[in-house]
Amino acid sequence: xxxxxxxxxxxxxxxxxxxxxxxxxxxxxxxxxxxxxxxxxxxxxxxxxxxxxxxxxxxxxxxxxxxxxxxxxxxxxxxxxxxxxxxxxxxxxxxxxxxxxxxxxxxxxxxxxxxxxxxxxxxxxxxxxxxxxxxxxxxxxxxxxxxxxxxxxxxxxxxxxxxxxxxxxxxxxxxxxxxxxxxxxxxxxxxxxxxxxxxxxxxxxxxxxxxxxxxxxxxxxxxxxxxxxxxxxxxxxxxxxxxxxxxxxxxxxxxxxxxxxxxxxxxxxxxxxxxxxxxxxxxxxxxxxxxxxxxxxxxxxxxxxxxxxxxxxxxxxxxxxxxxxxxxxxxxxxxxxxxxxxxxxxxxxxxxxxxxxxxxxxxxxxxxxxxxxxxxxxxxxxxxxxxxxxxxxxxxxxxxxxxxxxxxxxxxxxxxxxxxxxxxxxxxxxxxxxxxxxxxxxxxxxxxxxxx
Numbered sequence: 001x002x003x004x005x006x007x008x009x010x011x012x013x014x015x016x017x018x019x020x021x022x023x024x025x026x027x028x029x030x031x032x033x034x035x036x037x038x039x040x041x042x043x044x045x046x047x048x049x050x051x052x053x054x055x056x057x058x059x060x061x062x063x064x065x066x067x068x069x070x071x072x073x074x075x076x077x078x079x080x081x082x083x084x085x086x087x088x089x090x091x092x093x094x095x096x097x098x099x100x101x102x103x104x105x106x107x108x109x110x111x112x113x114x115x116x117x118x119x120x121x122x123x124x125x126x127x128x129x130x131x132x133x134x135x136x137x138x139x140x141x142x143x144x145x146x147x148x149x150x151x152x153x154x155x156x157x158x159x160x161x162x163x164x165x166x167x168x169x170x171x172x173x174x175x176x177x178x179x180x181x182x183x184x185x186x187x188x189x190x191x192x193x194x195x196x197x198x199x200x201x202x203x204x205x206x207x208x209x210x211x212x213x214x215x216x217x218x219x220x221x222x223x224x225x226x227x228x229x230x231x232x233x234x235x236x237x238x239x240x241x242x243x244x245x246x247x248x249x250x251x252x253x254x255x256x257x258x259x260x261x262x263x264x265x266x267x268x269x270x271x272x273x274x275x276x277x278x279x280x281x282x283x284x285x286x287x288x289x290x291x292x293x294x295x296x297x298x299x300x301x302x303x304x305x306x307x308x309x310x311x312x313x314x315x316x317x318x319x320x321x322x323x324x325x326x327x328x329x330x331x332x333x334x335x336x337x338x339x340x341x342x343x344x345x346x347x348x349x350x351x352x353x354x355x356x357x358x359x360x361x362x363x364x365x366x367x368x369x370x371x372x373x374x375x376x377x378x379x380x381x382x383x384x385x386x387x388x389x390x391x392x393x394x395x396x397x398x399x400x401x402x403x404x405x406x407x408x409x410x411x412x413x414x415x416x417x418x419x420x421x422x423x424x425x426x427x428x429x430x431x432x433x434x435x436x437x438x439x440x441x442x443x444x445x446x447x448x449x450x451x452x
Contacts, residue, residue: 005138006131008311010117012106015059020114022066028116029070031137033151035130036099037075049077051093051156053084054104055190055248058215059114063104067116072151073144081159083213085190085249086117087344088163094123094341095162105190105248108225111218123341125313160194167198170339171350175357177204181239183255185210185230187223189247195346199243202350209233210244218247224332224345225251231259241353241363245345250312251332252345254352256363264332265294267352270366271336272326274355276301285318285327285335287311292410292427293372300369310414312343373409374431376438380422380445388415388422388445397444401426401437409434413441 005011005019011028013020019028033048040048052067054060064080071078076099081092086103093101101119118126118134144150182204184195192211199206209229210222222229224246234242234255242255254262262270265286272284283304286294295305306322308314312333319327319337328334334348355366382388394413401411409428416423424442428434 010115012115015114025063025066026070027142029067030074030142032134033071033074033076034137035133048099050100051079052102053081053089056083056213057111060104075145075149076151078153079156081156083190090119090123090342093119107248108246111216167346170347177202181205183207183233183239183242185244187219187247188213188217191245191249224253227253227261231255235259243349249345250343252348253332263330264328265291265330266367268328269370271351283324285315287329291372297370373427375427376434378424378442380442393444397441
């Protein structure tokens, strides 16, 4: 069944434009509430209750109120916890034995974009079948239960403290961060008052940037998608390390003392290679975009590697299917299923710090065995409906590129899920070879592309 509203990470769009409008979001709350109420009734769980969290976007107030009204109309109780990281909602939903968690966030996007995503009672992404049930309910008229059955709302006062303690619990009890000076950048987002105390209480000296949200500045020049600010702050403060999260704190990049940025592939390697020395790891899941160097470095250690579609949702699916614990994306979504049910930027940072402490190595030293392959990515704008897969000039250029690369690189051509773009990517040991072959394939589409 084709999805009308849900994408790979919930429902997302520009605020004020369908579907991110107060009337739709209220209806969404009602539809989701109906599905949850029906499930709760079937399982004899009594009255359902959901947790609603949000990031620091100004639109969060409006959308939170709309969701709350929709759930109440469906007879579902609501707990509100205010601005909290997305993975915190996953944890609290599970810890409090609630029927679902809802996050109002658009992750790394600018403030004028927002979204809604759901977590199941187990703290992972809502199953596809439940999302489809909600979509089906959205197509029906909105109603309201009788007054005595209306949902109630209350605030979860200690959400921040609970989550801080949870994060700290994922760091080994026999280790600490004493002697480390760390700069942390929370992108003016949901972890603005979380990251610093977590690191400080583990012993680190912490310097914060990007921790003054005003509703309009989330991800604006700070955070995991703009690590230059962090690199500059690390060098300026002569820090040992820098940690950057995105707006909802499920994504991580790190910076070493020299200001060198380490992406999700490199951090995933640092975590898994160190763990593997103590406890053998069967395999790691990456995505179609994961660097070829990561795959080869892990296989050299005897660790299996599998690629999922782009999106942490698909990484999680592969991990569960294979019974593996570790996976991630180059963008910085890292999953450590022995610590958490979902990707968590703060928890992932603690696993990297744990690896550094355990191995008594710097981040640079931990990642040194990993040789990243140079990558060229070109976005080619196409007309809607253009059949690029059957375009013979592209097919010919791709065949020539494959022959030129041999086993020294790889080609990935895929359509964007959100824009009329074809992404042409080439990785190779030789940077010039990757650059040339990517451009030849982009040119074969007869449309000017924009190098990213």
